[in-house]
Amino acid sequence: MKRNTENHTITGGGINITDSISLAFNSRYRINSRLLLIITTMAGIAGFTLSFLSLFDFECSRKMIYAAEAVFFVISSIFCMFPSKARNLNLLLYLAWGYAIYKKINDFALGYGILINIIADKLRIVSAGHTVYRITEDTDRYYCLTLFMMFLFAALVPVLCYNTIVKPRFIVTFLITFPFIETGLMFGFSPNHMAFALLISYWVAVFAMRVAGNQYHTESGKPVFVRRKNIFVSSGNLRNNVIEDIGIITLLSVFAIFLVSSAVTTVINVERPEKVTTTRTEIKTAISDLSIEKIANNIQNGTERNPVTERSQLGNFSKVTFTDHTDLTMMISDKVDGIIYLKGFTGAEYRNNAWYSLSDKKVSENKHLFDTMSRTGEYPQYFNFRNDSYLSTVYPGEPAKRHGIITSGFRINKYAFTPYSVSPDNQLLPEKDGFFRIENTKSYSFDAYFPEDMFVNTKRISKNAEQLPAAGDLEKEYRDYVYANYTPLPESDTMNELASEYSYIPAYNGTNIEEISSHIKKILSDSAEYTLEPGITPPDTELTWYLLKESHKGYCSHFATAAVVLARLKGIPARYAEGYIVIPSDIEKADKVDSFYKVDIHDSRAHAWAEFYIDGYGWVPFEFTPGYDRGIISADEKRSKEAQVTEAVTEIVTETPQTEAEAAPVTEIVTELVPAAAETEAVTDTAPEVTGSSDNTDGDGNGPGFLKKAADAVIKIVISAASLFLLVAAVILFRHISVTNSRARGFRTGSNSRRMANVYRYTVELLEHYGIGKGSMMPLEFAEYAEEQAADLIEKGSLDDLIRLALKSGFSKDEITDEELARSVKTANALAESIYSTKSKKECFIFRFILNLKK
Numbered sequence: 001m002k003r004n005t006e007n008h009t010i011t012g013g014g015i016n017i018t019d020s021i022s023l024a025f026n027s028r029y030r031i032n033s034r035l036l037l038i039i040t041t042m043a044g045i046a047g048f049t050l051s052f053l054s055l056f057d058f059e060c061s062r063k064m065i066y067a068a069e070a071v072f073f074v075i076s077s078i079f080c081m082f083p084s085k086a087r088n089l090n091l092l093l094y095l096a097w098g099y100a101i102y103k104k105i106n107d108f109a110l111g112y113g114i115l116i117n118i119i120a121d122k123l124r125i126v127s128a129g130h131t132v133y134r135i136t137e138d139t140d141r142y143y144c145l146t147l148f149m150m151f152l153f154a155a156l157v158p159v160l161c162y163n164t165i166v167k168p169r170f171i172v173t174f175l176i177t178f179p180f181i182e183t184g185l186m187f188g189f190s191p192n193h194m195a196f197a198l199l200i201s202y203w204v205a206v207f208a209m210r211v212a213g214n215q216y217h218t219e220s221g222k223p224v225f226v227r228r229k230n231i232f233v234s235s236g237n238l239r240n241n242v243i244e245d246i247g248i249i250t251l252l253s254v255f256a257i258f259l260v261s262s263a264v265t266t267v268i269n270v271e272r273p274e275k276v277t278t279t280r281t282e283i284k285t286a287i288s289d290l291s292i293e294k295i296a297n298n299i300q301n302g303t304e305r306n307p308v309t310e311r312s313q314l315g316n317f318s319k320v321t322f323t324d325h326t327d328l329t330m331m332i333s334d335k336v337d338g339i340i341y342l343k344g345f346t347g348a349e350y351r352n353n354a355w356y357s358l359s360d361k362k363v364s365e366n367k368h369l370f371d372t373m374s375r376t377g378e379y380p381q382y383f384n385f386r387n388d389s390y391l392s393t394v395y396p397g398e399p400a401k402r403h404g405i406i407t408s409g410f411r412i413n414k415y416a417f418t419p420y421s422v423s424p425d426n427q428l429l430p431e432k433d434g435f436f437r438i439e440n441t442k443s444y445s446f447d448a449y450f451p452e453d454m455f456v457n458t459k460r461i462s463k464n465a466e467q468l469p470a471a472g473d474l475e476k477e478y479r480d481y482v483y484a485n486y487t488p489l490p491e492s493d494t495m496n497e498l499a500s501e502y503s504y505i506p507a508y509n510g511t512n513i514e515e516i517s518s519h520i521k522k523i524l525s526d527s528a529e530y531t532l533e534p535g536i537t538p539p540d541t542e543l544t545w546y547l548l549k550e551s552h553k554g555y556c557s558h559f560a561t562a563a564v565v566l567a568r569l570k571g572i573p574a575r576y577a578e579g580y581i582v583i584p585s586d587i588e589k590a591d592k593v594d595s596f597y598k599v600d601i602h603d604s605r606a607h608a609w610a611e612f613y614i615d616g617y618g619w620v621p622f623e624f625t626p627g628y629d630r631g632i633i634s635a636d637e638k639r640s641k642e643a644q645v646t647e648a649v650t651e652i653v654t655e656t657p658q659t660e661a662e663a664a665p666v667t668e669i670v671t672e673l674v675p676a677a678a679e680t681e682a683v684t685d686t687a688p689e690v691t692g693s694s695d696n697t698d699g700d701g702n703g704p705g706f707l708k709k710a711a712d713a714v715i716k717i718v719i720s721a722a723s724l725f726l727l728v729a730a731v732i733l734f735r736h737i738s739v740t741n742s743r744a745r746g747f748r749t750g751s752n753s754r755r756m757a758n759v760y761r762y763t764v765e766l767l768e769h770y771g772i773g774k775g776s777m778m779p780l781e782f783a784e785y786a787e788e789q790a791a792d793l794i795e796k797g798s799l800d801d802l803i804r805l806a807l808k809s810g811f812s813k814d815e816i817t818d819e820e821l822a823r824s825v826k827t828a829n830a831l832a833e834s835i836y837s838t839k840s841k842k843e844c845f846i847f848r849f850i851l852n853l854k855k
Contacts, residue, residue, distance in 0.1 A: 034081050034165060036244035040205055040251055041077070041164040045069060047199030048160075048177045049153055051191035055184035056122050058115075060146040068150040069157055076161040087166060090158045097155055104147060111148025114141050119183065168209035168243065171731065173202075175724070197258035205251040209243040325603050328417060328580060331405040331596040332587065336450045340582040341609065341621045342406070342417040342601075346434030347576030350565070351490050353543045355576045358432045358485075366481050370432070372474060379430040380478055383470040383618030384421040388449035390469050391460065399451035405596070407443040416444055417579050420621060423447035433478070434575070461617045462511065471616035482613050486573040489565060494542040499569050508571035510615055517612070517622055520566045524559055525626045528552045556608040556625045563610040563624035573613035577621065581607045732849050739852040747825050752816050753809045756824060760806035763799070763828045766853060770835050779807055793834040798827040 049069060053062060072093060079089045101108050113133035120132045135141065156176055163169040177199065181191060190196075328342070347355025348362075363370050373379050388399050399421065406417060416428050416436040427444055428436040438444050465471065489495050505519045506512060527548040534554045537546050544562040547554045554562075560576055567574035580601050590597040611619045746758035764774060772789045774782045783803035790799060802824045809816050832854045839847055848854045 033244045036248045037165040038077050040202065040247045041161055042073065043198055043251055044164065044173065044202030044206070045073060045157060045160055047195050047202055048180070050195035051199050052180045054192035054195060055181070055189050056118055058118060058145060058149065059142055060149055061142070064146050065149050065153055068154040072154045072157040073161065076158040077165065080161050080165040087162070090162060093158050097151065101151060107144045107147050108151060110135060110139055111144040114145045115148060122189070164206055168206050168247070170203065170207040170210045173206050193262060197262070198255055201251045201254040201258065204254045205247045208250040209247040212243045212246045323603055326600045327409050327603050327606070328601040329407045329409070330582065330599045330601060331593070332599065333403040333596055334400070335587050335597065336400065336402060337584060338451055340419060340450060342419060342580045342582065343577050344415060344417045344435060344579040345577070348434065348486065350576070353537065355561070358434060362485060363432060369477055369481055376474070377424065378474050380433045380618060381422065381430050381436065382424045383475060385423050385449060386470045387468045387617050388421045388451070390467065391464065392449065394464060395460065399449040401447060401449050403445070403447050405443060405445045418446060419448040419450065420619065421449040461614055465616045468616050470618065475616060479615055482573045486575055486613065487568050487571055489568050492542065494545050495569070498545060498565070502566060502569065505570055513572060513612060513614065516567065516570050516572060520563050521624055523548070523566065524562060524624050528554055528559070530555065530559070530626045534558065559625040560608040560610050563622065567610065567612060575611050575619070576608065577611045578608045580605045736849050736852050740855040744855065752818070752821050755821055756806055756809035756816055759821070759824045759828050760802070763802055763831060766828070766831050766835060769851065769853060779803055790831070794827065794831050802827045
């Protein structure tokens with residue numbers, strides 16, 4: 001810093017100001033500064049590339065990938081050191097890149113398909129032996145994948161160079177690199193530790209440079225200026241002299257910390273806590289098929305919400321496990337010989353491999369029926385109890401009546417799991433014609449009948465059909481409604497093929513329900529086996545067809561769905577049901593507490609089954625999962641063995657909870673059996689062939705074709721773009737609120753002198769934005785100039801008054817008054833409003849939300 005020999009003195013308002021000081025700094029060679037940024041960028045690119053390549057087994061030439069990156073890196077780095085407009089030469093790289101792709105479009109497309117197949121196989125988002133894209137046998141996979149990877153990484157290099165060397169932007173560099181790595185991380189695959197540590201160090205370095213690049217302030221809060229001849233330059237222009245050092249120091253420091261930490265953990269053999277591993281696995285489950293609904297579902301379950309409140313998804317994942325957590329506790333007054341089915345969710349409408357609860361539209365179409373239920377309190381949920389009450393007098397002791405109390409392990413409970421034959425005298429609230437809800441309670445009690453054979457003796461029902469108390473006018477009206485609404489299936493070629501395939505099964509005539517169910521049971525047991533690892537159902541493939549004709553394996557939700565579909569094909573009113581089962585051994589092992597048997601119902605007891613409507617009686621559960629029908633104990637043992645060998649992946653299916661131990665297997669009213677993402681990403685052996693052809697169908701005519709794939713790609717791009725837009729908008733809005741609130745706080749708090757200084761700085765910033773710069777003018781000279789130039793913006797004399805008050809505040813011994821301060825704030829705000837009113841809509845947005853010059 002040196003003293004200038006030329007003095008500038010101005011007198012006004014009793015204040016003498018002498019300006020004789022200027023600041024000067026020894027300039028550094030620009031190339032040295034840029035070199036540090038280039039080294040930082042190089043570290044980031046190397047860490048990113050090596051991290052991603054270490055996640056998957058890519059059979060390609062890594063040397064060629066590194067070479068392509070190196071060429072783009074050298075050229076882009078040179079361009080980034082040019083003056084501002086010359087940096088646009090980076091666009092030439094993309095023109096060359098685009099031309100090269102055009103010339104190799106077929107190989108490029110094949111490389112993309114090979115890459116997706118490798119990742120899908122590694123992440124197990126498709127069944128074993130299946131692919132997302134079908135690649136012909138004569139394809140040179142090594143060459144095509146290498147070509148695609150060269151183009152992919154080369155395209156990212158100029159972006160990383162510009163957003164590190166020219167303008168360090170952490171958000172851009174992070175959003176470009178992190179999703180690639182997270183593809184593996186969310187599925188439990190770890191990249192090379194050193195490479196990933198280098199990438200993290202790069203992220204931290206860019207963030208540090210971004211933060212350090214903000215304008216520096218002195219301790220007094222006033223900005224430092226550098227005088228060059230007769231022009232004062234903001235210290236913001238000095239930041240290039242320091243951020244390079246900050247970046248490289250941060251990079252090396254963080255990387256060194258990783259190296260030391262890695263060495264220490266290796267020596268003392270530190271393992272990641274089980275809770276961290278479990279939590280990450282649970283999050284992975286929601287991300288596994290890129291479904292926003294699943295993410296929301298996992299978040300909701302993470303807050304211990306009741307399982308059946310809004311929406312549920314089943315069969316989305318390739319395997320399931322149990323945590324052995326107690327979801328429900330049941331107190332029952334006496335032992336029960338048969339299986340107890342505690343029903344929760346009821347699937348009424350079936351479409352797109354998903355079960356939906358009864359829609360409000362269906363209710364409104366049958367308004368008279370549901371109004372009658374509400375008025376009389378007679379709901380189909382009570383039909384079984386009334387009929388069993390009568391049958392217990394005809395056949396003493398069968399069914400047996402018990403008193404039960406169920407306590408939920410969930411923090412929020414709006415839904416009840418109940419037996420089929422439950423008494424209307426309880427605090428349960430019937431929900432339409434399917435299930436019960438509870439409000440603001442964890443525990444609810446009931447009386448219920450429990451037949452020794454849960455699969456009701458239809459001969460007894462037929463024999464006493466005329467005497468059944470529930471078989472009145474309401475039941476007859478409901479029966480017509482049941483046949484109209486619980487027998488339809490989606491119209492499709494697959495359904496027609498299933499109907500033709502099993503045409504030998506007799507149609508339902510009202511009396512042969514056991515005969516039909518026996519046929520269905522045999523079809524399912526002969527065609528598929530029970531497993532906890534069935535794989536994901538491919539898109540555009542009907543689940544029942546896939547279970548019976550292709551995969552031949554599934555868990556209970558698959559078998560229950562297939563049973564309902566086959567039953568409806570034969571004319572039986574059928575629904576899909578979820579809940580829990582309690583087997584006799586559970587009660588046998590239970591402790592007796594105050595004359596009740598206390599049964600802990602674990603997550604492994606979650607189950608899905610079919611229910612058929614028997615005329616005059618009501619809805620009855622029918623079991624079709626192999627090993628469960630009358631042999632539940634052996635099935636349970638099988639489940640336990642499979643659970644032990646299955647790796648810990650907490651999937652949301654009917655057998656297992658979705659997230660924490662508090663979550664339940666049946667979590668909402670819609671039960672999807674195929675993941676949303678898989679609808680566009682996972683296919684069977686007839687996967688779309690990846691070629692350069694623009695035909696509407698694949699070579700064998702079975703694939704969705706180019707237009708289908710293009711539409712899927714467009715949808716993904718739109719969703720991704722919308723998500724990115726929302727993220728950017730949120731960042732802009734957060735920054736706007738932060739800056740404007742900070743400015744307003746500067747006007748309100750502190751001494752009047754400090755507040756006045758903040759007002760003055762804001763006013764100068766507004767004037768400079770409008771083109772009225774202060775330059776080397778003295779304050780009062782600037783006041784006169786500003787008054788003249790801003791005559792159309794603000795009341796005459798107000799700017800002069802504000803600047804003189806600022807001088808008084810900064811240099812006079814007398815404090816300015818609150819009234820003078822308020823007047824200055826009003827002037828500054830009025831100036832901002834006036835400038836804002838002169839702008840177009842686009843300029844208004846920039847002025848307000850990007851520059852943050854107006855609240």
